[in-house]
Structures are given as structure tokens and as C-alpha cells.
Amino acid sequence: MNTGEQVIEVSGLRRRYGPAKGDGFEAVRGISFSVARGELFALLGTNGAGKTSTVELLEGLAEPSGGRVRVLGHDPYRERARVRPRIGVMLQEGGFPSDLTVAETARMWAGCTSRTWGASPSAAGRGAVAEALETVGLTGRANVRVKQLSGGERRRLDLATALLGRPEVLFLDEPTTGLDAEGRRETWRLVRELRESGTTVVLTTHYLEEAEQLADRLAIMRAGRIVVSGTPAEVTATRPSRIRFALPEGVPAARLPLSLRAAAEGGRVEIRTGRLQETLTELLLWARQEGVELAGLDARSASLEETFLEIAHAGGGDDGDGTATGRTAEPTETGTR
Template sequence: MNQPTSENVIDVTDLWRRYGTGEHGFDAVRGVSFTVGRGELFALLGTNGAGKTSTIELLEGHARPSRGAIRLFGAYDPLRDRARIRPRTGVMLQEGGFPGDLTVAETVRMWASCTTRPRPVDEAIAMTGLMPRSGTLVKNLSGGEKCRLNLTLAVLGSPELLFLDEPTAGMDPEGRRETWDLIRELQSQDTTIVLTTHYLEEAERLADHLAIMHRGRITASGTTADIVSSHPSSLFFGLPAGLTDADLPPLGATSVRMTGGTVHLTTEDLQFTATQALMWAREGGISLAGLHARSASLEEAFMHIAKADTSEDVLT
């Protein structure tokens, strides 16, 4: 029988997940929908208690949705069709729970014996930079090294779909960048990747598109540029003694405040506001000290969403 084919490796439609029943029940995931195309890296971000982990568990086939549907590789249900899906997927957990008295090489060898068509053990270990520690007991690894071991096991079977849960937690900056390079290499080999991370820079650098969850719903989605564009940019500069923000002309800013001699403007049109400020300064012979302009960041967009007061809908 031929395998189903689809441009999308993941199709999620109106996904709900409820814990408990009756008036004591709680909807952790509330009508979530998204798709992930073949070879894409999709980052799922979320505030505390947003439902991100509950969503990922449904994608990985650990539970059945309360409502809605998930289709992987075109037509497969993660729970019902686990036997078809599992050989094609890799999952990296934050904590692998491996025996501490085995070495890195022994752990990977043990995992390879349970994996369909595994890579050679040494190749997998080398991919994640653990070869110098291959003879080290797992219990003697640092937190970052254990994270690398978890990643080694996740990619051991050359998965078509890879779930990465906090892949660089505990790593030093060098290890983090090496892991990013590995993730990009896997993606270049047409691996589809779902990433969850608390490092917003990681999502910003790696993701083709992303979604931010808050209180069970996706409140923003698209590319980083798409999400950031809906938030105001900032312009900072210092004024000479004797001038305050009250002396400024209309600059098209959405807000103006002055702290310690520095003016902070927020604006929906950074080019216009910056141009108006520079023209005003030139015409008045005024020096704008420490002039700095920047677009909104993913972190600012995330924090704005985190502070939002979203209604507590329930599943009926």
C-alpha cells in the first residue's frame, strides 16, 4: 500500500484538550489550528500554562483530543496510527530518564537496538558533538551534555518529523550555536521540525514560522516579521538641557515619554517618526544625543501577549 502524500506533514484543525469533567473540567487547548509544511521548522511558543505542552502531547500521540483533528504525513492519526508514524518520527524530551551507570555510547547503542534503521552509533554521537564524552557515564554528564544525548537519540533514526523540546536548555553559547547548526543541517535534509523553546532568540533565528499560545489559544502566528510588525517600533534620543518632550513637534508617535533626559517614542511608522524628528533637530540646530531607532522584537510581542487578559472560555 502506498504511503499517503501531502505538502503538509502536520495538519491541526480546531484542536481542543480538556482535563476533568463537568464544572471542574479545564480546557487547556481551545480551538487550535495550524499546518506545518514538509521541511519547515515550526516553533510553538507559549506563556506559562498556555497549553503548549498539552498540544505537543497530542501531536506525539500520547492522548486523544477532546475535539478536533490531527493528521500527520497526510492522513495518519497520531494515536490510532502510532505503528505507522513512530518509525518516521523522532522526539527529544527535556529529561530522557536514562540509566546513569551506562556510558553515552552504551546508551545510544541500546537505543539503536530499538530503532528502525538507525544511523551508525558513532555517526549519531559525532553529529551532536558528544564523541569526546562517548565513554563517560550518563550520570557524570553536565546538563548541557545530557541535552545533547537526548538530541542524539532523537535523530538516531533519521526521522522525517522531529519534535524538539527545549533542545539547547543548559547548553553554553558554543553548544547552543552548534546545535542550531545541526538543526539547520537536518532541515536541509528535508526534516520537518517542531520546536518548543523558552529562548525567543532561538525561535527567531531558526523558525520558518511560529505560533504563540496564551490561555489555550493561538494568539499570534506567522513569520517573526509578521508577528513583530503588529507591534510598535521605538525611537530614543537625548535632548539638550532646557528642552523637554513638550518642546517636540507632532512626530506621528503613538506615545511619548521622557526619563532622565532621554525621550522614548513608540510609533507605528518608524521611518516617518525618525524623519520628522531629524528634520526638527536640523532646523533648530539641536543635537539628538544617543539617537537609536529599532523595530519591535519578538520578545516585546511575546510580553505583550503574556500580559493580555484573554477570556476564560470553556468547552461545551
């Protein structure tokens, strides 16, 4: 679901730690992006890229050093009372009291979430807690103490507290850390259902498959700037596809047409191309004409993981002020958050 309404608008956003000059450090360096209602937007980057600093500004936990941010039409820091009841936040670690039960923890959190309560606070609170625990599959563990939960169950409790009050905008910080494969995919299913119901989701994750599976759009940050953004397909299209195969003994890679620009290592050959279909067609026609069998032939577009690693570690470019351009430039600098 995407109505086209922009519920998050970021323009020239900056965040600096320490003094304005000297030993101060600028973690977010003038980034701009927007997120539409009902969209899942993933913010990616290595540790130190600036994504956590960015999300904290969106959540209203800190005041920007520069630029502008609006969530649901309001400044999340200066108008926190208007924004906070309408958003849900799932942190990397909830830090819940270990001796409380699951239900007690959720009720305690519900007491801090004004939208949970209605004309009848007790009834509304109990109903919201039960609904949240059922949504994440913790109903049967309601009377178990937090300290007795597994790591995956604690993450589900983190998610349950973020869902109290049915937020319009949901911030998920590494939501599937500690979950096994089944738990991760169950969380993906839940997140998809939330998005389809109209909830806007901002996701940070180190699981590239997670971003590729869930995100409508994503942005990759490096050194405080957005290097590339777009749909997962648009982002991966900025990097070349690859074709790999092995030539028969006695057939050197030098026999391949020059236009294929092959790189050989031992008996294996790899071709990098921005025109996968055309290049593969040319290769197969050459192989048929020459009577050559291409053993272990494998052709595929760049994955999000390959794209991410190349951008995050080898460097990338932006338009100079952090605005997402949807493409990358030549490496310009290195750095950390």
C-alpha cells in the first residue's frame, strides 16, 4: 500500500557530535530522502556509516545539527508530543527488567504509550497487550519471566512493545538479530502484513537478504552520506552482472572474442558486464560456433550483498550534499561513522 503521501521528509540533514570545530565529528553529512505512507524503506550501511544517528533524528531522540526532518508532518524533536504516540520503535536491545513476566513487561510499556489507552484505560490496555503478544506469537509465554526467554523470544517481545497502539510509522532496528531461520521468516511475514495494512516501516539491518526481500526502496550510507538509493533492483543494477564458466583443457581464454573482456584464473573464466543478456548470447553463440563446452556455466545479476560490499568498503559517490542520486561515482574518500 502506497498512497503517495510522504510521511517522512528529510532535507539536508546533519548531525554532529562535539564542538562545531576542532575535535567535533559529523556523523550525518547533509542527507535527503523521503518515505511514502505504506512503504518499507531500508537504511543500510556498515557500522559507523551514520544510519543509527540518522534514525535517532527521525525518532526525535536528538536535535539535528542542520537540515530539516518531518515525520507525519511534524518536527519529531520539537513536536515530540504530537509524533511519539503515532510511532513505534523497536531497538536493538529492549533492556526490559528481567524479573517481570512477558505480560507485565508489555503492560508496563503500554502504560507509557498513550494511544494504547482509550476511554477505559484498563480494558484498552489489556486488549492492546493481548493483541500485541498474539501478533508476535508470545501468548503462550505471557507468564514467563523475561530472564527465562530465549534470545529470539526477547526479540519478539521487543517487537510486541513496538506494536502497542498500532503505530502509523514503525522503526525497526535489526529486528531479526538472534532469530533462527524460521523465526526470521516469520518476522518477515509479519512485517509484510503491517506494510500491507498501511504501516510505514523504516528498517535498519545487517542482513542484506532481509532488505532485498522486504524493502520497497533502500538507501546505502557511507561516511555519513547516502551513496546510492532506489528499489533493490535499481540499486543492484548499478553494478555489473557476472558470467562464470570453465573452458576445456587446451582452450585458452585468449580464444574468446575481445568484446567479452574475460578475466581468467586458472581454468575458470569470469566476465563482468552491464549487458547480461547480450553478453551471454554472444558467449553462447561463440561456444556453439567453436564447438566448445562451457562447464559450470553460471550467469547472474549482481546481488544486493555484492553491491553493498563494493559501495560500503570500496567507496562511492554522492551529489556533494548527501542527496540520494540513484547512482554511484568513482571512489572519493574513506572513513567511518
